[in-house]
Amino acid sequence: MLSFNLLVLACLSYALFLFAVAFWAEKRAERGQLGWLRSPVIYTLSLSIYCTAWTFYGAVGYAARSGIEFATIYMGPTMVMIGWWWILRKLVRIGRTQRITSVADLISSRYGKSTTLGVLVTVLAVVGTTPYIALQLQSVALSFAVFGVANPGGLVEPDLNHTALWVAAGLVLFTILFGTRNLDANERHHGVVTAIALEAVVKFLGLVGVGIFVVWGIGDGVGDMLARIDASSVSKVDIDGTRFITLTILSGAAFLTLPRMFQVLVVENAEERHLFTAGWAFPLYLFGMSLFVIPIAVVGLDVLPATSNPDMFVLTLPLKYDQQGLATISFLGGFSSATSMVIVAAIALSTMVSNHIVMPIWLSFRKDGATVSGDVRSVVLLSRRLSIAGVLALGYFYFRLSGGSEALAAIGMISFTGIAQVLPAMLGGIFWRGATRTGAIAGLLVGFAVWAYTMFLPSFGEAAGYSADLLANGPWGVSLLRPQALFGVMGVDPVVHAVVWSLALNTGAFLLGSLVSFPRPVERLQGAQFVNVFEHTGSTRSWAQGTAEAEDLLVMAQRIIGASEAQTLFHVEAEAQGKQGYLPDATPQFLERLERELAGSVGAATAHAMLGQIAGGIVVSVEDLMAVADETAQMLEHSSQLELQSEELARTARKLREANEKLTELSIQKDAFLSQISHELRTPMTSIRAFSEILRDGGQSSEPMDPASLTRFSGIIHDEARRLTRLLDDLLDLSVLENGQVSLNWSRTNLHDVIERALDTTAQGLEGQDLGIERNAISEHIAIETDTDRLAQVFINLIANARKYCDADVPVLRISAQRLANDHIQIDFIDNGSGIPKHKQNMIFEKFSRLTDQAKAGGAGLGLAICREIVVNLGGSISYLPGQGGAAFRIDVPRVHHKGR
């Protein structure tokens, strides 16, 4: 017999292998070398998380108990994939355009970004999925037990509870490691998906392997097997037609609404066309998985003792014939089925819990809104991680509580029915413009209540107060409310009863609620977006122009989607608007786009609320409502043309406005330039002339001046003369740089050395206060071809500025360097002072644009102008980086000198 220890070892090495595969896929994704990892095959395989341990072990048990009825759980999804393929396509399209993160997000977003609906669906999903997770833990524990029973002499005595606990802990670890690497739930979890695809292959091999062994190893080929099936009790089971159809529809509904299925179908979908492949490949996979279920069940019933659990035939059959290898593969297949389901379900649920429950609560606790300090990302990630652990803990406790019910299929049905309650709101939402939030809430609440009353709570039996008396006579003797014979409908199978009543009442409440209530403006807009997703993809105009400060938005965006991502987004938008720098105008279009980006991280409702706090509420104009109310294709086309034109006009106007502003300012500056020069020259000359006259008069007068004054006054003359020289040097330098006549000394050097040198030079300066320097020396080691002296001059200037102007109590300058993809180097100098006021940011690189008084500055205000000229001459750019908390300058220079610039 296979030693139980060996099995544990095999299981552990398999788990380690999965970790390695996931890690490898993540690494490849980071390097952008996904290749076949994002192929339609992987997508199809990842869909196979539909086949959980329930289908792996439970299908055989199901077949042994109820015959061909097990096929319903395969037929539902097959019908959806083939027949309702267009629903999937619509869901995927909506998911991508609206950056949907979960089922709860879909429902919440469709019905006016409603927080209530988000919470409701999340709760429903958690309650509905918990039994399912318990089921997976149970099946893994049971399968271990099968080996343990077969080999009682093992060193480790299998204990169901301990096994389940260890499995749960391992799954928490894996899911947190690979499921919460990045915040944007809309980004793919490549590691997880790859590991799941691998598991899909393993479970397929496991089940098909056992099937082949059963048909050709134990039996005598196909003919013999057919004869055996005919003779078996399995084929004698009567098919209840109603039940069969109900279960098929239920499976199809669950396929669409299960959080984990939505995760792989929509959220993890990389390309819409992958659906085409999955449309035929996934049904094939399901067919393969179901092909040998009946033979295994028949042979199992035949050859194994009557006491053995049919749910474990897949394992006990190979073991009986001492097929150790096959049993192990089959065991790993079951293990794979369970783990992959739990991992994806935990990711999906944690996204929902953090986006729809934790974030709204967190936001409401922070009265001053999303602009407060602190990293929102860490809050979201932490809440996701805790949610994952919480979801698995719930599953484990359900497992302990339900006492390991023998029939896996029953638990699965409960779970399916619960989560299928989302279906009316989902389908209504994407096909019916008239569906409203009130209707969706009513439907969900009614469906949830009926399901809990007729199906979920009864599964706990006496523990939940469902005594035989209650079942027979109803609560307080009201027979109309009997949990399994509502309103006097008797003699129906309990599952059919629960499914039909819950979904029927749910749909009724949904329709009625939608018809009697009036949608709010945002609902109308979102409804149009969802229902007509193929006709017009893009802008609902729900934000008002110009109430938000771009800098506030940038600060918030940086905290949610990360600094560099946010900066890129803002920079690209600013350029598209024809502006420079990082602060685009907060146009409605931009707010719309930003909201979608944020929604990818924290969900639609939260993103909307956060943005609303900054942008100050949404404004839906009469025109928008008119457009929504009766838009014809013609109107749409016409208006989109107009929109394009007006966008173009707006862009040109913006460019012109900016150019004009700049010209006006420059002309004023040019005017001021001469008088500035005059002032800068005359000021030191005043001191020089006055003191030299004093010294001269002192020499002529009868009483000579004391030596101390003499030294002091000549010292002042000397200093001021040097100041004059420095000013002239700067002016000449600037003039040479501006005319492009400068000869640069190109050489190869290490950026680290240049920064070192600049820091050394500025450390000797006496001006200013002590300045702490924060830097990552390792990342600075970049080979660069540049004019070392000139680059150092720029650095020295920025460091000296920070030393002079940073007004923090403990001034710190952060210097960070990184190599960009386009072979440029980006060096940031960010201090922790109060920064540069927004209206001055445009002008700081101009000549003589000194912000403070001259006594403090001690220069002529040419430093940054010279910096800009140098960097431009080096082929790069320098810009002020807003929203960093202090004064922040970003230098971008090419790493290699291209001749002929």
Add this chain to the structure above:
Amino acid sequence: MSKRVLLIEDEPNIIEAIRFILSRDGWIVETHSDGATAVAAVGKKRPDIVILDVMLPGKSGFDILRELRCDADHANLPILMLTARGQKKDRDMAQAAGVSAFMTKPFSNSDMLDAVNALVSEQQTTPTVADAPSDE
């Protein structure tokens, strides 16, 4: 009795120079470097004469001059304006704002002394200047 002069200027070296020149001549020299609070400083120190720079942090010398002239207390106060720009339009602007005398940097020490002394003696010989408000 010594006369008191208030020097409103922000360049430390120029302050030192003027202080030296005037105190050698028997003046009591007080200084103020911030434009924003200059008017209040004049009201508090009540000098016999003010020397006012144009380019000051916080508020320009022209604005300070206008505010002082609006106040009846300082309508006749002798004010010598110093500027390092020395363009004609600056001089015109100062004149319009009611300056008593105007000097361009750099200046000769003796000119500075003469100007200050002249302004004070002018003030003493014509005590009824207040009757002729400068509203041109």
